Amino acid sequence: MRRYLPLLLVVVAAALATAAAVTSSPRWWLAAGPLLALTGLGCRDVAQRRVPVLRNRPLTGRLRGGRVARTPAAGSPAALSAAARTPAGEPDVYAPGHAFLVPSLCPVEPSEEPPAVRVGGPDCRLPYDMALLNVSGMSFGALSPRAVLALNEGARLGRFAQGTGEGGLSEHHLRGGGDLVWEIGTGYFGCRTGDGGFDARQFADKAALPEVRCVALKLSQGAVPGGGAVLPGVKVSAAVARERGVRAGGAVVSPARHRVFSTPRELVLFLARMRELAGGKPVGFKLCVGSRREFLAVCRAMLAEGVTPDFVVVDGAEGGTGGPPSGSAGRLGAPLTEGLLTVHNALVGAGLRERIRIGASGRVATGTDLVERLALGADYANSARAMMRALGCVEALRCHTGACPAGITTQDRLRARALDVREGSRRVQRFQRDTVREAVRVMAAMGVREPRDLSPAHLVRRSGAAEPRSWAESYEWLEPGALPAGPPQSWAADWKGADPDSFT
Numbered sequence: 001m002r003r004y005l006p007l008l009l010v011v012v013a014a015a016l017a018t019a020a021a022v023t024s025s026p027r028w029w030l031a032a033g034p035l036l037a038l039t040g041l042g043c044r045d046v047a048q049r050r051v052p053v054l055r056n057r058p059l060t061g062r063l064r065g066g067r068v069a070r071t072p073a074a075g076s077p078a079a080l081s082a083a084a085r086t087p088a089g090e091p092d093v094y095a096p097g098h099a100f101l102v103p104s105l106c107p108v109e110p111s112e113e114p115p116a117v118r119v120g121g122p123d124c125r126l127p128y129d130m131a132l133l134n135v136s137g138m139s140f141g142a143l144s145p146r147a148v149l150a151l152n153e154g155a156r157l158g159r160f161a162q163g164t165g166e167g168g169l170s171e172h173h174l175r176g177g178g179d180l181v182w183e184i185g186t187g188y189f190g191c192r193t194g195d196g197g198f199d200a201r202q203f204a205d206k207a208a209l210p211e212v213r214c215v216a217l218k219l220s221q222g223a224v225p226g227g228g229a230v231l232p233g234v235k236v237s238a239a240v241a242r243e244r245g246v247r248a249g250g251a252v253v254s255p256a257r258h259r260v261f262s263t264p265r266e267l268v269l270f271l272a273r274m275r276e277l278a279g280g281k282p283v284g285f286k287l288c289v290g291s292r293r294e295f296l297a298v299c300r301a302m303l304a305e306g307v308t309p310d311f312v313v314v315d316g317a318e319g320g321t322g323g324p325p326s327g328s329a330g331r332l333g334a335p336l337t338e339g340l341l342t343v344h345n346a347l348v349g350a351g352l353r354e355r356i357r358i359g360a361s362g363r364v365a366t367g368t369d370l371v372e373r374l375a376l377g378a379d380y381a382n383s384a385r386a387m388m389r390a391l392g393c394v395e396a397l398r399c400h401t402g403a404c405p406a407g408i409t410t411q412d413r414l415r416a417r418a419l420d421v422r423e424g425s426r427r428v429q430r431f432q433r434d435t436v437r438e439a440v441r442v443m444a445a446m447g448v449r450e451p452r453d454l455s456p457a458h459l460v461r462r463s464g465a466a467e468p469r470s471w472a473e474s475y476e477w478l479e480p481g482a483l484p485a486g487p488p489q490s491w492a493a494d495w496k497g498a499d500p501d502s503f504t
Contacts, residue, residue: 003405007042007058014039052392052406055418061405099461101371102470104447110440114433115451117379119214121310121355123272125280128179128213131160132436132451133370135428136361136384137183137218137286139167141231141240141252142399144416146424147408150391152176153421154428163382166218166229166254168243169206176425180211183286184274185218185229187254189244198260200277207278214311215278217271219258219287222315222333222362229254234402237411264294264301265500272307284311286361289339292346296483296498299350303484304500308355312347313382314339316362336362337376341475344377349478349491365389367438371446374439375454376471390431391424 014035021028038059045051045058054061120127135155140148142165155162155178162178164170166185173180184191184203191203207215221229231240231252241248261267267285275283289295302308316336334342340360347353360378364370365386373381385393392406399409407418448454456471463469476490487495 003057003060006060007039007046010035010038010042010059049420049423050392052408052418052420052424053394053396056405056407056415095462099372099459100468101368101375101442101446102458102460103445106447107445108447108449110437110444111449114436114440117357117451119282119284119311119357119379121282121308123275123307124282124310126282127310128161128282130214130357130359130380131158131432132374132380132439133364133432134160134181134359134380134382135162135387136382137163137165137181137216137221138384138388139165139231140170140172140243141167141235141237141411142409144404144407144410144419145170145172145239146416146419146421147388147391148172149176150419150421150424151387151428152178152180153425154390154432155179157425157429158432160432161213163216167231167240169209169212170239170243174209174211177211179213181214181216182207182212183216183218185254186256186258187244187252192245196255196259200273203274204277204279207274207281212278212281214282214284215274216311216313217258217274217283217285219267219285220290220315220333221286222288222317222336232400232402235400235409235411240411262503263501264297264503265305267298268301268305268307268309271309272305275310282310284309284313284356284359286313286315286359288315288317288333289342290333292342293494293498294503295342295346296350296494297500297503299346299352299483300498301500302352303350308352311357311359311379312343313359313361314343314378316340316360318362336360336373340373340376340378345476345478346483348480349483349487351481351484353480365435367435367440367442370435370439371442371454372459374451375456375459377456379451386431386435387428390427392419392427 014032017028017032017035021032042058045054045061048054115132116129118127119130135151148170149172152162152173153176156176161181163181164173164183166183166187166189168190169182188198190206191199193199206212233249233251236246236248236250236252238248244252246252261270271283271285314336316339317333318335344358347356357379358377359380359382360373361382364373364381364383370381388408391408393408394406396405398404402410402412404410404415407416410416443454446458456475456477460468460470461474483491483495
């Protein structure tokens, strides 16, 4: 309750000053007036529902003025892109590395209906129409119950999907009625045997729930590629422990690798098994790209077995809400652009791209961000950080302590009460809607009606003092089926060395 102490002190001081002004000297009104005004402002902070950090920290939350002000009160995409702009309010278009989208002299009318992407390959019996922008995987435990529920209700209102994160399929994910992409990590939380293995029966029972529309197997994530995720013990409440099948109060460390497969071929066959257990719902995997040869080994396994996932989610090393070790943040794993180019090109070159949809996850906060990802090969995008900002996150960087001032990344019930679920869900829904609308408007200005018509030629990048070049010119793009038929020299060594029976 220490966060309410400043307001309490102001109330006491205001009462004493008012009493002194009435009983002693009118001069005390000089102090009583401002103190009464602060008392009213503090009470208003506690009563309002739009800014969670002010409910948790009345008055003192305003000292974070810059961050609070940048939190989008109505889910505005513009507020989330402010950090990428110069002090004058506009991006530096002459900065090295600046990229811009190519407008058309013959623009088209924006589509009134938000586009959707059909996810489901030839082996999928229950395909799903994925929105262009969805909630990236964030677990119950990492997020508070109210945050999970607000995101889910926002997904229902906006008709987009929420990723569950690897922490299990909690009641808070299910209560809001929104569509879910159930994520299974190396800890198999939610479908876990007593010794930490994969429980097929539990998985099949939960995958059959109507709210679960897709299932994703997490191989790695941008925040901690190659290392299992960690949930600090301070955030492992009794409810979190029950959902995960672990001990309350102890840190939960997910293993660095899966137990159910050890080779690319076994991975592909396990994905096929998951799809069968899920009743034919779309199944895919999520990864932060590292070695191109390893991903090509997975492609070779797909060709050898005649089995493909329905989607692949590429997570960028620069994105994610997870807390990476300080020394590896942004240094381990490929950023989203490089990872996306690798996966898209590999699937095209292997002749598999038409069967598999690609999701992009990592710093997607505006409509132009979304269009850039689509132009470089993604079919849709997921967002974590921007969705949290829409809920009211002020980036206090205290997620791992359980002391989130906005009530989003905490299991403290009193702190979590600052987040109003109804208001938060509406903000998330508005943010997603406005971001997709902005993307559709930008595509229309480029003369593009459908996301699938975007190409690397629509995105131009400035590299130092050199003449700006489109991504179509500055990167090697494989022709469909080029790898089995005879890869170009730049891909030949990796393709030859890719072994469907070994990741090494």
